[in-house]
Amino acid sequence: MSKKKDERQTQIRNILLQEGRIKIVDLAKLLKVTPETLRNDLNEMEQQNIVIREHGYARMDNSLGELPVYLRSQEHPKEKRKVVFRAFQEIKDGQVVYLDSGSTIILGIQYITMKKDLTIVTNSLPLALECAKMNLRIVFAGGNVLNEGLRCYGFFADEVINRINIDVAILGTDGIMNCDGFTHNDMREVGFKRHIINRSKKIIAVCDRYKFQKEAPFIYCKFSEIDQLITNELTKEELEQVKDIKNIIQIKEA
The missing domain is CATH 3.40.50.1360 (Rossmann fold)
Structure with a gap:
């Protein structure tokens, strides 16, 4: 994973920790990234049980015991x-x-x-x-x-x-x-x-x-x-x- 993607996904996690639940369109605006870039990030993070997407929103997956090392x-x-x-x-x-x-x-x-x-x-x-x-x-x-x-x-x-x-x-x-x-x-x-x-x-x-x-x-x-x-x-x-x-x-x- 690239350093830029690492930093972006860390930003996503920090935002979700603060907000709890946020609209995906609002998240894209905060990060100043394209919907496609954000979608790819959320796909990866969802596969790793870091986030959950639901009806246009994203939130943290609080069931995860340990965050990935990156x-x-x-x-x-x-x-x-x-x-x-x-x-x-x-x-x-x-x-x-x-x-x-x-x-x-x-x-x-x-x-x-x-x-x-x-x-x-x-x-x-x-x-x-x-x-x-x-x-x-x-x-x-x-x-x-x-x-x-x-x-x-x-x-x-x-x-x-x-x-x-x-x-x-x-x-x-x-x-x-x-x-x-x-x-x-x-x-x-x-x-x-x-x-x-x-x-x-x-x-x-x-x-x-x-x-x-x-x-x-x-x-x-x-x-x-x-x-x-x-x-x-x-x-x-x-x-x-x-x-x-x-x-x-x-x-x-x-």
Whole structure:
């Protein structure tokens, strides 16, 4: 998918989140695109269960548990890149590093080249591809493919992880609002993440500050199990929520 189409479909999603339901003709005017272009976008988004069209209107499909990774990567990119840049400073040359499949890490993956002689472990298809383009050493934890997230899970992915000693694992979260740990929208991912935690010497969680405003149903890790959280500047209330984390690094706005 082209960058322009990515951005346009992100705009469509943001408009629908604000409006709830909108006439398709009004949506075309807001986006300043032809009816044909909008129709193609809505067709793709409907096939992915992101939107629903009904009698000349479009609305969000609220039944979707997880947004496709290309849409998530359009959310708060500036904040995510700052967090990833800081997280990669915690890595030492020559280490075995697990990188999570979330949109936060892939947005800043180019910063990994600050380090030398790394072995990158991941279950993310797009992340493995980007690392291959940079000629990095990669161990891919393959298995069943979850199409929305473009990542692998299940027995075969677990078996790969069970045979690796991981120095540093960098994990994301789908939201931490109203809970005491890091979460995921898909229960199939929880077991795999537990394998990562059990095989890792150091665990770093990364998230932008907007994850404090999002909820997800399945907790894969309690705050107390994490060695370090790297995020944007937090409020006093948000800091109180994650007080069980040993070390919190906040990236302040310039």
